[in-house]
Amino acid sequence: MALDLFITFLLLFLNGFFVAAEFAIVKVRAAQVDLKASTGSRVGSVAKHIVDHLDAYLSANQLGITMTSLALGWFGEEVFSEIIIHLFSFFGLNLDPASAHRAAFPAAFGLLTVLHIVLGELAPKTIAIRYPLRTTMAISLPLRLFYLIFAPLIWLLNNMANLLLRMIGIKPTIGHEIHTEEELRLILTESEEGGAIKQSEHELIQNVFEFDDRVVRQILVPRTKISAIDIDATNDEILNLVIDEQFSRFPVYKDNLDNIIGIIHTRDLLKLLRNNNFSGITAIIRPAYFVPLTKRINELLRELQTQHIQMAIITNEFGGTAGIVTMEDIIEELVGEIQDEYDEEKPSVEKKNEQEFVVNAQTSIGDVNDLLPIALPEGPEYDTISGLMNYIFGRIPAVNEKRIFGGYEFTILKRFKHSVETVHMKVVEETREETED
Structure with missing residues (x-):
């Protein structure tokens, strides 16, 4: 009787083992197992093999669960029935063998079912989900051994299942699914x-x-904000511009910004001054690098890195200058705004209260939306708040003009000659469209 009871609980343990193994290898992250394998651990290597061949080992677990469950039902019921019949005798219930077995069977079946569910299913499943990596490492070697012993049968069952799936139009998956x-x-x-x-x-x-989804049109310094040097400027004009703006590089143009002829580095200019040899900038002009508005910034980053360039001139569809992009502008798309010792810290969105905001109109719609309670609609006609103002007004609006759009009342606070600079935004219920000009 003791041996029979031991075998019953062994079958319960084996059922729990296969259940835990099944949930663990599905739940565990492949990267965690790869890390264990990279340390040279034998168990880690076996675990990696199991995770890399997930379909095959899930079939092995299913085979193990089926075998142990059937064995448990066939063998365990008899064991628990015998125990319950002995209890009948112990308490003085002297029944004939047939009646005793009929009375013991429901109790034995119920007890075995509870033990099977709790010890053979729920407990191991919970452990595997809670500790997937630890469980995967613990079951790897015995599961691998079981798989090798029953490999032909597992292969047959797996292929039969895959064939059935294909017949009903489902493509079998192999290994872990890739996350979107x-x-x-x-x-x-x-x-x-x-x-x-x-x-x-x-x-x-x-x-x-x-x-990867952003293009230079979305991050460029617009044409109206470019600090550039006229090739015909006097030495004093050039020096004053360099000192006032404090940039490390300046585009150089002839006649207008649509005719940029190169770039100068401030350090090259300083070398000329140190040698008392400053008679003009022609000798220190470097070639400019031109890219279209539609170029993706990840591609531009690689090109700038390869060619050791820090600034690109952005051209529009007509060949005119639309703006500039620097390496810093691209890096800021990843790490956020970079303030150096010369930058004035100006927030793109200044929150006055829960309903009112003052916004730098040169900021992109996407960046502003991250800081607003109601996201503004994005569209191909505009990229910045300034562009949005031109879009909803149909022109460059004047200071103090108002318009309701997208759940906000917009008031123009400041503008340059060709663009809006600062906008006041107030959350409103969009019940009407203002049309004042």
């Missing part, structure tokens, strides 16, 4: 909310996802 970008974004958000990663880390990774 949206799934990864959701995982990141959940990880931040759960405290696994910091907000700054979450923002950095989100920026990486968005990096």
Whole structure:
């Protein structure tokens, strides 16, 4: 009787082993197993093999669960029935063998079912889900041995299942599914909310996802903001511009900004001054690098790195100058705004209260939306708040003009000759469209 009871609980343990193995190898992250394998661990290498051949080992687990469950039902019921019949005798219930077995069977079946569910299913499943890596490492070697013993049968069953799936139009999957970008974004958000990663880390990774989708049109310094040097400017005019602007590089143009002829480096200019040899900038002009508005910034970054260039001139569809992009502008798309010792710290969105905001109109719609309670609609007609103002007014609006759009009342606070500079935004219920000119 003791041996029979031991075999019954051994079958329960084996059932639990295969259940835990099944949930663990599905739940564990492949990167965690790869890290263990990279240390040279034999168990880690076996675990990696199992995770890399997930379909085959899931079939092995299913075979193991089926075999142990059938054995448990066939063998365990008899064992528990015998125990219950002995209990009948112990308490003085003298029944004939047939009646005793009929009375013991429901109790034995119920007890065995409870033990099977609790010890053979729920407990191992919970452990595997809670500790997937630890469980995977623990089950790897015995599961690998079981697989090798029953490999032909597992192969046959697996291929029969795959054939059935193909017959009904389902393509079998092999290994872990690859996460989509949206799934990864959701995982990141959940990880931040759960405290696994910091907000700054979450923002950095989100920026990486968005990096490949952005084009230079969205990040350029617009033409109206370019500090450039006229090739015909006097030496004093050049020096005053360099001192006032304090940039390390300046585009050089002839006649107008649509005719940029090169770039000068401030350090080259300083060398001429040190040698008392400053008679003009022609000798220190370097070739300019031109790219179209539609170039992706990840491609431009690689080109700038390869050619050791820090600035690109952005041209529009007509060949005119649309703006400039520097290496710093591109890096800021990943890590956020970089303030050097000469930059004035000006927030793109200044929050006055919960309903009112003052916005730098040169900021992109996407960046502003990150800081507003109601996201502004994005469209191909505009990239910045200034462009949005031109779009909804139909022209460059004047100071103090107002317009309701996208859940906000916009008031123009400041403008340059050809663009809006600062806008006041107030949250309103969009019940009407203002048409004042």
